[in-house]
Amino acid sequence: MKKNLLVAQSGGPTAAINATLAGAIREAGMHEEIDQVIGACYGIQGVLQEKFINLSELVDTEEKLHKLSVTPAAALGSCRFKLNDIAEDDSQYRQIVEIFHKHNIGYFVYIGGNDSMDTVAKLSKYCADNGIDDIQVVGGPKTIDNDLMGIDHCPGFGSAAKYIAAVFAELEQEMCVYDTKSVIVVEMMGRHAGWLTAAAVLADLPNADVPYLIYLEERPFSIEKFLSDLRAKLEENDVVMIAVSEGVHDENGTFICESVSSSKGLDVFGHAQLSGTGKILENAIRDQIGCKVRSIELNLLQRCASHILSATDIEESGRLGANAVRLAVEKKSGLMSSLRRVSNDPYQVVYEGVDIQMVANAEKKVPQEWINEEGNGVTQECIDYLLPLVQGELTCEFKNGVPDYLMLK
Amino acid sequence: MKKNLLVAQSGGPTAAINATLAGAIREAGMHEEIDQVIGACYGIQGVLQEKFINLSELVDTEEKLHKLSVTPAAALGSCRFKLNDIAEDDSQYRQIVEIFHKHNIGYFVYIGGNDSMDTVAKLSKYCADNGIDDIQVVGGPKTIDNDLMGIDHCPGFGSAAKYIAAVFAELEQEMCVYDTKSVIVVEMMGRHAGWLTAAAVLADLPNADVPYLIYLEERPFSIEKFLSDLRAKLEENDVVMIAVSEGVHDENGTFICESVSSSKGLDVFGHAQLSGTGKILENAIRDQIGCKVRSIELNLLQRCASHILSATDIEESGRLGANAVRLAVEKKSGLMSSLRRVSNDPYQVVYEGVDIQMVANAEKKVPQEWINEEGNGVTQECIDYLLPLVQGELTCEFKNGVPDYLMLK
Numbered sequence: 001m002k003k004n005l006l007v008a009q010s011g012g013p014t015a016a017i018n019a020t021l022a023g024a025i026r027e028a029g030m031h032e033e034i035d036q037v038i039g040a041c042y043g044i045q046g047v048l049q050e051k052f053i054n055l056s057e058l059v060d061t062e063e064k065l066h067k068l069s070v071t072p073a074a075a076l077g078s079c080r081f082k083l084n085d086i087a088e089d090d091s092q093y094r095q096i097v098e099i100f101h102k103h104n105i106g107y108f109v110y111i112g113g114n115d116s117m118d119t120v121a122k123l124s125k126y127c128a129d130n131g132i133d134d135i136q137v138v139g140g141p142k143t144i145d146n147d148l149m150g151i152d153h154c155p156g157f158g159s160a161a162k163y164i165a166a167v168f169a170e171l172e173q174e175m176c177v178y179d180t181k182s183v184i185v186v187e188m189m190g191r192h193a194g195w196l197t198a199a200a201v202l203a204d205l206p207n208a209d210v211p212y213l214i215y216l217e218e219r220p221f222s223i224e225k226f227l228s229d230l231r232a233k234l235e236e237n238d239v240v241m242i243a244v245s246e247g248v249h250d251e252n253g254t255f256i257c258e259s260v261s262s263s264k265g266l267d268v269f270g271h272a273q274l275s276g277t278g279k280i281l282e283n284a285i286r287d288q289i290g291c292k293v294r295s296i297e298l299n300l301l302q303r304c305a306s307h308i309l310s311a312t313d314i315e316e317s318g319r320l321g322a323n324a325v326r327l328a329v330e331k332k333s334g335l336m337s338s339l340r341r342v343s344n345d346p347y348q349v350v351y352e353g354v355d356i357q358m359v360a361n362a363e364k365k366v367p368q369e370w371i372n373e374e375g376n377g378v379t380q381e382c383i384d385y386l387l388p389l390v391q392g393e394l395t396c397e398f399k400n401g402v403p404d405y406l407m408l409k
Numbered sequence: 410m411k412k413n414l415l416v417a418q419s420g421g422p423t424a425a426i427n428a429t430l431a432g433a434i435r436e437a438g439m440h441e442e443i444d445q446v447i448g449a450c451y452g453i454q455g456v457l458q459e460k461f462i463n464l465s466e467l468v469d470t471e472e473k474l475h476k477l478s479v480t481p482a483a484a485l486g487s488c489r490f491k492l493n494d495i496a497e498d499d500s501q502y503r504q505i506v507e508i509f510h511k512h513n514i515g516y517f518v519y520i521g522g523n524d525s526m527d528t529v530a531k532l533s534k535y536c537a538d539n540g541i542d543d544i545q546v547v548g549g550p551k552t553i554d555n556d557l558m559g560i561d562h563c564p565g566f567g568s569a570a571k572y573i574a575a576v577f578a579e580l581e582q583e584m585c586v587y588d589t590k591s592v593i594v595v596e597m598m599g600r601h602a603g604w605l606t607a608a609a610v611l612a613d614l615p616n617a618d619v620p621y622l623i624y625l626e627e628r629p630f631s632i633e634k635f636l637s638d639l640r641a642k643l644e645e646n647d648v649v650m651i652a653v654s655e656g657v658h659d660e661n662g663t664f665i666c667e668s669v670s671s672s673k674g675l676d677v678f679g680h681a682q683l684s685g686t687g688k689i690l691e692n693a694i695r696d697q698i699g700c701k702v703r704s705i706e707l708n709l710l711q712r713c714a715s716h717i718l719s720a721t722d723i724e725e726s727g728r729l730g731a732n733a734v735r736l737a738v739e740k741k742s743g744l745m746s747s748l749r750r751v752s753n754d755p756y757q758v759v760y761e762g763v764d765i766q767m768v769a770n771a772e773k774k775v776p777q778e779w780i781n782e783e784g785n786g787v788t789q790e791c792i793d794y795l796l797p798l799v800q801g802e803l804t805c806e807f808k809n810g811v812p813d814y815l816m817l818k
Contacts, residue, residue, distance in 0.1 A: 009586075013582070013583050013586050042587070042588045045588070046588075071582070072579050072582050072583070073579070073582035073583050073585070073586050074586045077585070077586050077587070077588060078586040078587060079587065079588070080587075162810060162811075165810070165811050165812075166716045166811070166812050167710060169811060169812040169814070170481050170482070170710075170713045170714060170715055170716070170812065171709060171710075171713075173422070173480070173481050173482035173713060173715075173814060174422050174481070174482050174709050174712065174713050176482065176486070177418075177422050177482050177483045177486050177487040178451070178486070178487060178488065178489075179451045179454070179455075179486060179488070184709075202810070202811050203811060203812075205809065205811060294708070294709065296706075296708045296709065296710065297705075297706075299703070299705045300580060300583050300593075300703065300705060301576060301579075301580075301705065301710070303583065304579045304580075304582060304583050305579060306579055306582075307575045307579070307716070307717045308716045308717065308804075310810070387809065387810065390810035390811065391809070391810040392810065393804065393807055393810075395717075395802065395804075398802055400614065400796065400800070401571060401574070401611070401719070401796065401799035401800045401801070401802075402571075402574050402575070402578060402611050402612060402614060402799065403574075403575050403578040403579065403612075405578070405582060
């Protein structure tokens with residue numbers, strides 16, 4: 001008997017999460033085990049509320065699939081919702097299984113980041129532990145932070161990295177127009193991994209005239225050491241570009257932004273809400289060095305810059321969605337769709353499934369050996385890792401000069 | 410006798426100022442009156458220091474001309490340098506004329522904004538008053554602020570407007586992923602004109618589901634009225650997008666950002682250094698309304714986003730550069746190369762010259778009748794004006810996945 005495929009999206013928006021959705025919808029049409037593709041709006045929360053739409057009907061042409069692939073954010077909507085601990089209260093799980101049976105859902109692909117993989121882990125374990133073998137739960141990876149374990153790199157990261165490299169290239173041109181000493185500090189997202197910040201190095205490749213100082217949260221940060229690094233660079237250069245992770249912290253783990261203001265709260269998963277590191281460094285430079293300085297927080301702009309996508313990222317994100325559907329149909333519940341890099345030159349990846357337990361709630365950091373000795377730059381190995389991920393240019397569709405997206409909900 | 414053409418750039422960087430330079434270089438090759446095209450690095454300051462490069466040699470192919478056209482910032486470098494008042498001290502003018510004669514410069518095209526047109530006005534007047542008829546001084550317009558008089562719209566504005574529309578479209582998708590009340594405040598540049606802020610309206614066109622509140626500095630701003638506008642929108646909508654000019658001010662002319670912090674200095678032209686309006690409104694919303702809110706300052710990112718150019722803007726910017734050279738060759742010193750819109754449907758412009766005296770040190774504001782009665786949006790007439798300027802997509806060149814520019818200095 002044919003079963004329906006349910007797809008939902010969760011966690012922070014990215015420029016590529018809809019490409020994974022489109023890949024799943026396209027692949028579903030190639031499997032006779034699958035009847036309709038259903039979308040749940042607003043993640044697992046929407047599943048519990050049965051906020052379903054029929055994706056087989058809504059996205060029924062190759063044109064729409066492509067348009068969806070280059071639409072940013074999360075076309076189905078998202079949530080930040082943690083399922084209860086099964087040992088304490090399994091009512092949500094029973095409810096979900098009931099809803100799945102009611103809607104003839106046999107396959108569930110949940111696209112998201114670390115926290116969403118926690119949901120996949122719990123739900124697939126619940127099904128396995130309770131002998132529910134007609135529901136296959138598979139994870140689809142996604143996060144601009146690139147901090148998922150069990151995968152070479154995360155869908156959405158390549159596009160965000162390309163955006164960051166482009167922004168740095170443009171800002172470098174900006175900074176060089178005046179014949180004066182000046183510094184720019186750009187603050188990137190990434191709570192506990194510096195991957196996005198590392199991507200700034202790519203802008204430095206075509207023209208190495210202007211020095212970059214790059215500070216990842218994987219190394220303890222000291223404002224004194226930072227100012228000393230900067231002073232040294234300013235002796236020989238007019239312009240210095242600085243890339244810094246929002247989550248840089250001192251040796252005791254105190255975030256630099258917390259050291260000035262600690263009024264920020266915690267989100268539902270207990271993560272600190274960070275901001276302001278760039279501004280703090282800007283002020284320190286103005287006070288201590290006194291040169292022209294400006295700071296920019298890339299903020300949400302780096303998550304969904306669909307007007308500058310990495311073609312490689314969008315392609316791979318689609319294939320990961322298709323692979324997730326294949327894993328589900330092969331009854332490989334409890335896996336996350338993944339990719340492994342088998343060669344860097346030429347760049348080549350293979351698609352596979354990894355145990356969700358090794359992914360959920362873990363974080364992949366930038367390896368210490370990819371950070372230079374001074375802690376203010378990255379190594380060639382890091383560049384070699386990053387470069388293939390930003391290859392190829394792709395943009396969203398435009399209508400009348402303005403981005404035109406596929407709207408689902 | 411053949412004379413050399415000197416070109417220089419001045420004022421804030423834009424994504425289109427190099428297209429005007431490329432247009433001038435290309436056009437120069439078509440006039441037998443012109444020998445070499447010389448570039449002065451760092452504007453009029455570089456002229457005084459004789460920092461010259463040979464553009465005829467450096468940009469000698471159609472490929473390089475195109476690459477230059479889509480390179481952001483100011484490839485020759487820029488300055489913010491005000492020539493002395495002639496009546497008080499004409500030594501700089503005598504020095505410039507001497508340098509021009511020494512280098513056989515008969516034509517000078519100065520590309521810049523309001524302040525740069527002041528330089529063109531003073532220098533051309535000095536030549537005219539002193540019977541120096543072998544030097545023709547012509548202005549090439551440029552400013553993302555779109556506030557030059559004597560021209561329908563300014564080179565660089567269309568690309569910045571397209572970038573802003575794209576960013577709003579993306580942020581709107583971001584904001585709509587969660588099923589909660591949330592507000593975003595985006596602060597745009599523009600000291601004394603709200604054109605850039607008005608461009609946010611373009612993102613609202615393909616999908617009018619999400620309300621936009623748009624505040625230009627052409628109307629007095631009140632935080633109380635703003636909060637009341639927002640409260641009304643939030644009653645019927647989950648998400649509200651807010652676009653605000655950095656320079657919004659109250660009825661007495663006090664900038665909103667000054668009302669909280671007044672520690673900012675003045676630049677060399679006496680302009681107030683503004684920032685923080687968006688952050689102030691974010692805090693007001695959090696305190697007074699209490700919903701989820703975030704503010705983003707587009708900062709330098711809006712000036713040089715060469716990864717999303719308006720094809721119309723780059724095309725017109727090139728033609729304005731070419732037109733400037735024609736005016737110089739025709740000995741029309743003291744004019745600014747300009748364009749006039751003769752039809753909106755189909756969109757059509759003609760190129761002409763306008764008296765520099767009507768441009769220098771003046772500012773073109775958004776007309777009051779293009780702002781809605783409530784002062785929180787723009788009219789259809791404003792949209793009709795803006796829309797042709799963002800038509801067509803063009804990007805910088807990429808090499809190995811990263812922007813690749815033509816470097817001159």
